[in-house]
Amino acid sequence: MSRFLFLSLPLAGHVNPMAAVSRTLVQQGHEVAWAGSESFLRPLLADDTTVYPIGLRLHRGQSDLGMTATRSRWEGYIVPHCRFTRPAVEQAVQAYRPDVMVVDQHAVAGALVAHRHGLRWASAAPTSMELTRPYRALPKVESWIHGQLAAMWTAAGLSGTPPHDLRFSPHLVIAFSSKALTGTAPLPENVEFVGAAVAGRPPGADFPWERLDPGRRHVLVTMGTLSMDIAKDFYERMVAALRSLGDRLQAIVVAPEGTVADPPEHVMVFPQVPMLDLLPRLDAVVSHGGLNTVCETLSHDVPLVIAPIKGDQPINAAQVAAAGAGIRVRYVRATPEELRTAVLAVLDDPTYRAAAARVGESLRAAGGASAAARHLALLAQPVSSLRQTELRTTDA
Amino acid sequence: MNELFAEIVALLRDVTGEDAEWMAGIQPATTLDGDLMLESVELTALSAALQRRYGPGVDLAGYVAGLDIDQIIGLTVGEVAEYVAAHGIRAGEVVG
Numbered sequence: 250m251s252r253f254l255f256l257s258l259p260l261a262g263h264v265n266p267m268a269a270v271s272r273t274l275v276q277q278g279h280e281v282a283w284a285g286s287e288s289f290l291r292p293l294l295a296d297d298t299t300v301y302p303i304g305l306r307l308h309r310g311q312s313d314l315g316m317t318a319t320r321s322r323w324e325g326y327i328v329p330h331c332r333f334t335r336p337a338v339e340q341a342v343q344a345y346r347p348d349v350m351v352v353d354q355h356a357v358a359g360a361l362v363a364h365r366h367g368l369r370w371a372s373a374a375p376t377s378m379e380l381t382r383p384y385r386a387l388p389k390v391e392s393w394i395h396g397q398l399a400a401m402w403t404a405a406g407l408s409g410t411p412p413h414d415l416r417f418s419p420h421l422v423i424a425f426s427s428k429a430l431t432g433t434a435p436l437p438e439n440v441e442f443v444g445a446a447v448a449g450r451p452p453g454a455d456f457p458w459e460r461l462d463p464g465r466r467h468v469l470v471t472m473g474t475l476s477m478d479i480a481k482d483f484y485e486r487m488v489a490a491l492r493s494l495g496d497r498l499q500a501i502v503v504a505p506e507g508t509v510a511d512p513p514e515h516v517m518v519f520p521q522v523p524m525l526d527l528l529p530r531l532d533a534v535v536s537h538g539g540l541n542t543v544c545e546t547l548s549h550d551v552p553l554v555i556a557p558i559k560g561d562q563p564i565n566a567a568q569v570a571a572a573g574a575g576i577r578v579r580y581v582r583a584t585p586e587e588l589r590t591a592v593l594a595v596l597d598d599p600t601y602r603a604a605a606a607r608v609g610e611s612l613r614a615a616g617g618a619s620a621a622a623r624h625l626a627l628l629a630q631p632v633s634s635l636r637q638t639e640l641r642t643t644d645a
Numbered sequence: 646m647n648e649l650f651a652e653i654v655a656l657l658r659d660v661t662g663e664d665a666e667w668m669a670g671i672q673p674a675t676t677l678d679g680d681l682m683l684e685s686v687e688l689t690a691l692s693a694a695l696q697r698r699y700g701p702g703v704d705l706a707g708y709v710a711g712l713d714i715d716q717i718i719g720l721t722v723g724e725v726a727e728y729v730a731a732h733g734i735r736a737g738e739v740v741g
Contacts, residue, residue: 315678316717389713563685581682582661 251629254347255283256338256359257373258330262473262539263353266375266425268293269446269618270351270625277622279629284334284341284359301341303334314581318559319390322355323397331357331401338362348629352418354379357398360415361405369628371421374440376540377561377568379416380424381434421628423621426544429611430568441624444615445544447525456523462499465515466532466596471503471524472556473537483556483580484508487535488516490588498596501527533595535588537580538562538569547574550609552601554591556580573604650726656698657681657722660690673723681722695725699733 255271257263268290271281275295282299283290290300313321335358342350342362350370352359355378363370374380384390395414402411413419422440424431431442461467470487472480484502488509491500495515502509502518509518524542528534528549536542538555543565546553553575555566566577576591583591595601616623654671658664661683677683683691692705708728709717 313679314682315684316714317679320714320718386710387712387717389711390717393714557684577686579684579687581684582663584662 250278250280251348251626252280252345253282253349253351253625253629254341254345255281255285255351256334256356257283257285257353257375258326258355259286259289262541263355263375264290264293265541266446266618267351267353267373270373270423270621271295271298273618273622274625277626279622279626282341282345282347284338299345301337301344303337314559316390319384322560323394327355327357328397328401330355331361332404334358335361335405339365342366342368349625351423351625354416357401357415358405360418361402361407363418364407364412365405369420370418371423371625371628372416372418374422374424374426377426377431377564380422380426380440381431381436381564383561383564385435421624423624425621426540427608427611427615429608430543430547430565430572432568432571441620442615443620443624444612444617445541445548446618446621447545456519456527457517460499460517461530465496466498467530468498468500468533468535468592468596469503469522469524469527469531470500470535471522471537471542473539473542473558479581481508485510486583486585487588488512489585490592491516494589494593498532533592535592538565540565543569544612547605547608548612550602550606552595552605554578554588554595556583556588569608572608573600574608575601575605649730650723652698653695653722653726653729656691656694657683660687660694671722673721673726675722676718677720677722677725678718695729695733699729702732702734703729704732705729 253274255267257267271283272295274281275298282301283294284301285303287300287302338358339362347368350359350363350368351373352363352370354372354374359370398415399410402415417437420439422437424440424442425444425446427442427444472483484504492513495513498515500516501522502516503522504518505520509516512518524545528545528551531551533554534546534551535554536546538557540561543553553569555569555575556578557563557566558580569575570577576594578587578591650673654668657671658668675681677688688709689706695703695705705725705728709720712720
């Protein structure tokens with residue numbers, strides 16, 4: 250049995266799949282600890298998981314879009330998170346002495362500390378943002394990101410330059426996605442695709458199942474946790490798009506109370522829903538395209554309409570559209586007519602559901618949290634002489 | 646240049662599906678990323694529309710690919726017009 254130390258960001262979309270892997274490792278008898286915010290992590294982790302505390306520091310709101318969002322993700326989030334968490338991660342490693350660290354691609358402190366201690370470590374990609382080099386067509390943006398990583402390396406007191414891209418462990422990269430989605434995008438050779446990791450997630454909210462009419466089709470609208478004004482605007486356009494379709498569908502809209510004024514009978518609004526219980530009963534999902542939502546939806550063979558907002562969402566939307574498993578619409582500007590056309594297309598054209606089933610099959614076959622746990626347990630095993638040489642070289 | 650600017654604003658309206666009121670608010674200093682919230686698919690469509698109209702020498706996507714992150718964030722409609730003026734042809738004449 251081995252000891253694993255996990256490090257992610259205090260963001261549900263990042264932590265949820267990694268927490269599923271953490272729980273699976275604990276169930277298999279391994280020891281797992283996390284470095285992070287106790288109050289944020291505790292509800293997501295198995296009871297006997299140690300949490301080495303890092304204060305939950307609030308970062309500047311992530312309200313930007315486009316390239317501005319990319320700059321603020323690094324300057325306003327990833328870099329400060331690294332600076333703020335590195336001493337605590339260092340202490341956690343010294344106290345816990347893990348065999349393997351599991352490090353979110355955006356939690357760069359974990360990569361730095363693993364290097365300093367010569368530890369084996371795995372990168373985790375709970376989003377698609379860094380996995381497929383999305384800025385390869387913008388070389389100066391890529392080099393700017395490498396500059397940020399090099400500055401973090403230097404700030405940690407490490408000499409020279411990073412020996413490799415710190416977002417990618419040379420030992421193992423776990424991607425919560427599928428090659429059926431990433432397609433032909435360039436990838437490091439040590440990427441293991443595990444699909445959606447949802448095992449052991451606590452049950453979600455109650456739901457009035459009796460309100461679902463078996464004679465109509467069911468569309469879930471979920472745009473993640475947003476505070477931007479344009480989120481309300483999108484919901485208004487979406488409800489307008491669905492208003493005339495009460496004869497054939499019911500819509501379940503996940504939104505804060507008051508977001509949708511006077512919804513028609515067939516549009517039900519809830520602040521939260523038990524997504525995993527609902528998915529088997531859905532015919533389509535309208536989403537912002539977060540990777541967890543996309544993979545969980547496709548794992549149930551359900552096609553998507555994606556209105557990507559920022560981060561990896563445009564990447565996921567493009568991947569889903571390329572796989573034929575859904576339609577990308579514009580978040581800021583799609584008209585109710587465009588939205589209605591897209592929803593009706595994924596409902597009525599069987600090729601979308603067939604493509605969703607193809608991707609879904611690959612996601613289910615990828616093995617989820619237990620496959621990730623298997624790869625991590627292998628990485629933690631005493632290394633063969635060949636592997637040891639390789640590791641020593643890397644860690645030197 | 647003013648005429649060219651107006652043409653480019655009209656092309657922006659076409660690729661975004663926006664209206665005359667939206668067009669009227671666009672100034673040379675308006676940024677594509679922050680102000681217009683142009684999505685990558687819309688930028689690609691604009692690039693193609695500019696090339697159709699002003700010739701193969703106009704490659705906005707290629708121009709953007711050579712910019713650094715601050716330049717991409719700061720890219721204005723006026724700068725696009727200047728780029729087109731420097732590289733485009735219209736009805737056999739140099740645009741600018």
